[in-house]
Amino acid sequence: MTFLQSPAVRIGLSISVATGLYGVSFGALSAASGLVFWQTMALSLLLFSGGSQFAFIGVLSGGGSGLAAMSAAALLGIRNGVYGMQINALLAPRGLLKIAAAHVTIDESTATGTGQSDPSEQRRGFWVAGLGVFLLWNVFTAVGALIGDALGDPKQWGLDGAAVAAFLGLLWPRVKSRQPAAIAVLCAVATLLAVPFVPSGVPILVAAVVAGLIGWFRHGHEHDGMEPDIEPHSPPGPPSTGPSAAEGSGGR
């Protein structure tokens, strides 16, 4: 079997293209939120986690401080630490490879890697998706940032509506069942209730506290919210089932 015939490589490549393309929307939104070109690129090159990047600029464009933006991004990145444990258990990379693997540990690479059953396929899937998304995400972030700078008034083009859609798109695949949906609603309500009373950027931290407490005190449901956000564009061919299925326990 050649490299390109491997199902994991094909899944990884198609996920890379689909995910990389929406780097355009991140780049444009980041420019609209007031970041200069290299600040936008620093987020995609160094922070490299779509949800956290959208969170960072989303808090800023809502009037939040740099501290609030950083906090939201850091909290949203905690799931990557759990993904790191899963990938480390599967691939056990060493030395510099461990550093590189950590940097490309995101929803998409974790889903592609853990969705395979054969160990060498897991390795290929993780690396192809991780490196492929990294490359294309950064290329298209740059394209989006340049487009965003050229657009002028972001509201005229509905870019604030694009941000709304992006966040809903990231949330959507994680609230397929009733309990996660209830958590989402509860946190949304807590956020809106906090808005009139606390400084901008803080309502999201209120939601984080509510969500953290729910996670801490309830039992079971280990996988709620940990479904990688590669839906709705799951690739053709062998299904990439994500970490929960790979561990053989759905948790619900």
Next chain:
Amino acid sequence: MNLWPWILLAAALAFATKLLGYLVPAKVLANPRMSRVAGTLTIGLLAALTVLNTAVSGHQVLADARLGALVGAAVALYLKAPFLLVVLAGAAVAAVLRLLGWS
């Protein structure tokens, strides 16, 4: 506001979080509470970001063209559109509603 320190700090924290996953002993993975909190945090933060970007302006909760964008995006997601189309749908609805005079 100089954002560079926050950007670099956020990047450092993000990488440290990822790397930590590779450095902790495997038995921590067996602790379900860790996964649960990471999962509910993800849901809660994304839900908060969605409503903040939809219905909040400064310290006010209000309905404007962005609410239309939310509905447009939800329809696109329900129809299983790819992510980029979902984002474009949100932008298009907001832009059209503004053209029609709903700010």
